[in-house]
Amino acid sequence: xxxxxxxxxxxxxRVRTALAYxxxxxxxxxVHLTRDxxxxxxxxxxxKNPMRQVPLLELDDGRTxxxxxxxxxxxxxxxxxxxxxxxxxxxxxxxxxxxxVVNAGIQPFQNLATTTRLRQLGVDPDAWVKEWIRxxxxxxxxxxxxxxxxxxxxxxxxxxxxxxxxxxxSSRRFGVDLTPYENILxxxxxxxxxxxxxxxxxxxxxxxxx
Amino acid sequence: xxxxxxxxxxxxxRVRTALAYxxxxxxxxxVHLTRDxxxxxxxxxxxKNPMRQVPLLELDDGRTxxxxxxxxxxxxxxxxxxxxxxxxxxxxxxxxxxxxVVNAGIQPFQNLATTTRLRQLGVDPDAWVKEWIRxxxxxxxxxxxxxxxxxxxxxxxxxxxxxxxxxxxSSRRFGVDLTPYENILxxxxxxxxxxxxxxxxxxxxxxxxx
Numbered sequence: 477x478x479x480x481x482x483x484x485x486x487x488x489x490r491v492r493t494a495l496a497y498x499x500x501x502x503x504x505x506x507v508h509l510t511r512d513x514x515x516x517x518x519x520x521x522x523x524k525n526p527m528r529q530v531p532l533l534e535l536d537d538g539r540t541x542x543x544x545x546x547x548x549x550x551x552x553x554x555x556x557x558x559x560x561x562x563x564x565x566x567x568x569x570x571x572x573x574x575x576x577v578v579n580a581g582i583q584p585f586q587n588l589a590t591t592t593r594l595r596q597l598g599v600d601p602d603a604w605v606k607e608w609i610r611x612x613x614x615x616x617x618x619x620x621x622x623x624x625x626x627x628x629x630x631x632x633x634x635x636x637x638x639x640x641x642x643x644x645x646s647s648r649r650f651g652v653d654l655t656p657y658e659n660i661l662x663x664x665x666x667x668x669x670x671x672x673x674x675x676x677x678x679x680x681x682x683x684x685x686x
Numbered sequence: 687x688x689x690x691x692x693x694x695x696x697x698x699x700r701v702r703t704a705l706a707y708x709x710x711x712x713x714x715x716x717v718h719l720t721r722d723x724x725x726x727x728x729x730x731x732x733x734k735n736p737m738r739q740v741p742l743l744e745l746d747d748g749r750t751x752x753x754x755x756x757x758x759x760x761x762x763x764x765x766x767x768x769x770x771x772x773x774x775x776x777x778x779x780x781x782x783x784x785x786x787v788v789n790a791g792i793q794p795f796q797n798l799a800t801t802t803r804l805r806q807l808g809v810d811p812d813a814w815v816k817e818w819i820r821x822x823x824x825x826x827x828x829x830x831x832x833x834x835x836x837x838x839x840x841x842x843x844x845x846x847x848x849x850x851x852x853x854x855x856s857s858r859r860f861g862v863d864l865t866p867y868e869n870i871l872x873x874x875x876x877x878x879x880x881x882x883x884x885x886x887x888x889x890x891x892x893x894x895x896x
Contacts, residue, residue, distance in 0.1 A: 546782035572756035
């Protein structure tokens with residue numbers, strides 16, 4: 477498989493973590509999101525993903541799948557071991573709820589296309605982004621207090637952890653103080669003790685810039 | 687089950703469609719998103735859903751699940767017939783990709799909390815919303831051209847259709863011309879011939895306002 481990825485993209489990081497956790501090998505294809513106005517906007521890439529975003533997974537037969545949440549679900553169905561979803565349907569629902577709190581509740585407000593557009597409209601994106609991050613993390617913290625063990629839902633990593641760790645990193649980049657979110661910080665620490673999460677880290681990627 | 691819903695919320699509409707399609711009965715609990723500054727912000731509701739959004743599904747034992755995509759997946763797992771996902775893992779992935787193009791790629795930019803905040807920042811939300819809708823629908827149209835039969839993926843309704851129909855309605859409310867999106871319009875028409883989609887329509891809800 478090939479993964480089209482950008483080192484600092486939090487959605488790409490999610491997929492890298494799942495691939496590493498499941499022990500799947502893949503070719504890393506870097507897509508630079510800012511150089512030359514962004515390689516994701518070039519027609520060759522847009523043909524593969526009309527949303528002009530990373531990540532994109534290309535299967536061995538050339539078929540492609542975009543949107544990190546769709547890719548996570550696909551990997552779980554085709555490579556079920558080790559699992560990244562619990563067995564109980566309600567707990568699976570809670571994992572997916574936490575995922576969407578970040579994926580639809582925070583990420584769209586902080587991504588590059590959004591902050592670029594806001595700047596063009598004369599709005600300071602930093603204050604805007606911080607506000608949506610805090611709103612989402614506050615909800616995440618309250619929800620996770622009811623389901624967490626060592627990880628977001630119980631004592632094994634799930635999609636919720638896969639999504640949370642990159643969000644913590646992005647939140648710090650935007651200057652959000654995470655100390656009010658005790659459960660989140662404890663879970664992040666437990667995740668980063670696992671090899672899969674560390675190998676998926678932006679700074680461990682071939683296209684990382686210092 | 688109880689569904690906390692607002693008639694014109696497109697995320698609530700998604701869940702209403704899935705419930706109707708699967709023949710599940712439920713109590714409808716209206717949450718008025720604008721009256722008195724929004725009932726979703728009241729502490730009693732916030733206890734149930736810290737994101738302060740509808741929909742919210744309350745199970746018979748009182749446990750709750752939020753985020754429409756998480757609720758759709760839960761319903762599919764617990765009430766698999768009739769299905770709203772294909773059997774093939776890759777096509778399931780394509781359905782979920784289309785879902786996220788709307789759920790993370792359009793909806794966060796058009797929802798009430800976002801447009802309210804933009805107005806406070808001095809930005810006209812109408813132009814902003816139209817831009818994100820067009821960007822998302824253009825990607826959806828290109829993707830769906832490769833997978834559609836009578837519906838978004840093949841000849842049976844899936845989550846992708848469940849999410850698309852409310853998005854068409856919202857897009858028109860924001861004044862977006864849908865005529866360039868031929869596949870989308872054809873699929874919407876086929877969906878609205880089905881009883882489940884019509885029964886879930888905002889104007890068929892008990893809290894509908896004329």
